[in-house]
Amino acid sequence: MITNTAVSPTTHSVNSHANSLLSAVCQWQQALGKRAVAADITTLERYARTTLPASSMPGAVLYPLNATQVQTIVKIAGLHGVSLHPISRGRNYGYGNACPATDGQVIIDLQRMNRIVSVDDELAYTVIEPGVTQGQLFEYLQGYHPDLWMDATGAGLEASIVGNALDRGFGHTPCGDHFRATCGLQLVLADGNMLETGFGHYAAHAAHCYPYGVGPVLDGLFSQSNLGIVTRAGIWLNRRPQAFEAFFVKAKSAQALAGLTDRLRELRLSGLVTSAVHIANDLRVMSSRISHPMASDERGQMLDSETRRQLVRKLGIGHWNVSGAIYGSHITMGAMRKAIRRTLRPFHVVFLSDRKLALAKRATRLLRTIDPVRRLSKTLQVIEPVYQLLKGQPTDAFLPSIAWHMPQLGAMGTTDPLDRSVGLIWVSPVAPAQGQHGDTLVHLMEPIFNKHGFDMPVTMTLVTDRALCVVSNISFDRQNPSQVERAQHCHDELMQTLLSSGYPPYRTGPGGFEKLRANDSSFWSTCRRIKQSLDPDAIISPGRYVA
DSSP states (O other), rough: OOOSSSSOOOOOHHHHHHHHHHHHHHHHHHOOOOGGOOOOOHHHHHTTTOSSSSSSOOSSEESSHHHHHHOOOOHHHHHHTEEEEEEESSOOTTTTTTTSSSSTTTEEGGGGGEEEEEEETTTTEEEEEETTTTTHHHHHHHOHHHHHHEOOOOOOTTTTTHHHHHTTOSSSTOOOOOTTEEEEEEOOOSOOOOOOOGGGGOOOOTTOSSSSSSSOGGGGGGSSSSEEEEEEEEOOOEEEEEEEEEEEEEOOOGGHHHHHHHHHHHHHHTTTTOEEEEEEEEHHHHHHSOOTTTOOTTTOOOOHHHHHHHHHHHHHHOOOEEEEEEEEEHHHHHHHHHHHHHHTSSSEEEEOHHHHHHHHHHHHHTTTTTTHHHHHHHHHHHHHHHHHHHTOOOOOOOOOGGGTTTTTTTGGGOOGGGTEEEEEEEOOEEEEEOOHHHHHHHHHHHHHHTTTTTOOOOOEEESSEEEEEEEEEEETTTHHHHHHHHHHHHHHHHHHHHHHHHHHHHHHHHHHHHHHHHOHHHHHHHHHHHHHHHHHOBBBTTTTTOO
16 A cells, blocks of 8 residues: 655646556555555655755655566556666665655665575685675675685675675775676666676576676676666675785875875786775774764864874874785795885885784783773774775774764764764765875865865775775765755865866766766767667666766
8 A cells, every 4th residue: 555655746747757656656566565665755755865965755665576576667667657766775875875866766675685696615706686785795605605705895784795886886805896896797677678798698607707708798888877777796706815914004294195105006016915905094094983073063173283183193093094905825925025015115014914913902901001002902993994894894883984073873873874864975086096196186175175164084095906096075964054055065066176187986976977977978978879779768767877
């Protein structure tokens, strides 16, 4: 039964849409069962929650159990001209969460499709559905395939693996480039037909080992797009290495970024370091450990320079803080450590292994009253979650960082920013992995953050050997109208400045789609032609990346 539907017809076109939606919902209820279809106002408002300044209201929410039901949903949507917006888990914080690009689209929540279909120990891959979370896969591998490590982001235990890969997110290990680590997609097209990419349509033995198949490579069409609904994906994993060590570097000077970046690039290009390498500024590290000192100030004040220096000293961090890892055999680790120290000279490099971490934690328990040991304890609190991520272990430890201008999430009994009206917009430009570009981006972006009254936490990540993904965020209180307005203006000015300066983002949310398409190049016109061919009635996520 449909109750409290959010549709309020006031014009002929709205009334027509409401009738079409009502007819579709009735048919979905018959096909999927009433428990798999929600159109009550409470559910719709819950899915309309976002960390962005503006939201959108869905027309209904559907919960398919398998790919066949997704096909049924799409066919019914086509009959009634109703648009669909698929999500994996709806935890795309800072990039739109579960919200469609426009009001009225029907959300397909794929969280019930959470099967780990298979795991291959010898070839180190898994085949999973989009509802599988980071925490779920980690626990499964720990229990049944302990010689395999997954890759994880800092987005938390409940984040979808497939969803992040399709948005071209990244993590920490050698499989940190998540879309690059996918191999073989199963998806439903807008006409309801099923498509297997790569070798999958041949039922080939190498379907999840060789990503290209034969003929055109179609997989990329379904990342950051609205051309299909992915229902299954092959995901490459890491083999547990014989030896593992993380390394950390603290640079005290703000001017150290360029030299540090160039040295780290050489380590990646040489193949000595195969993990992603993260370079986080002091504000990024602070935001993951403490509440903003001005969190109680409704204006959301920035840190003054003296408070910032005091916090750097108190937390034992640098102005720039590097994390990465090496994986290999006991024989090769010594040579890799030596080469890394030589390349990163004059920076001091600290290597950490499981044994060293266990000894350090034991020392902090036994000798916690001694000042140097107390400082070591604070350092371990900062680096241990990063250390575990470099081994593929997901964590919720970094979720509080997105509430930088509000009291810490954990202290309020929740780690979900949507429960607290946390405001968050990610701004994520990409640059060549050259120190001069890192410096240029800081000089472009930081004055804009400060102009609008926001600190600039930032992480520069060598996801590939040759590129920096520069991830910064605007954190604000969505219940404070002044902060919401300033956040929107800050985002818009950043996007305009970065696009005009040659640093487009690697990813964006609903507030950025039109800004990207304003560059009406042959690229976007080609995307529109493909959309028109595959989805002429705009059934799947109209407005998401491709208009």
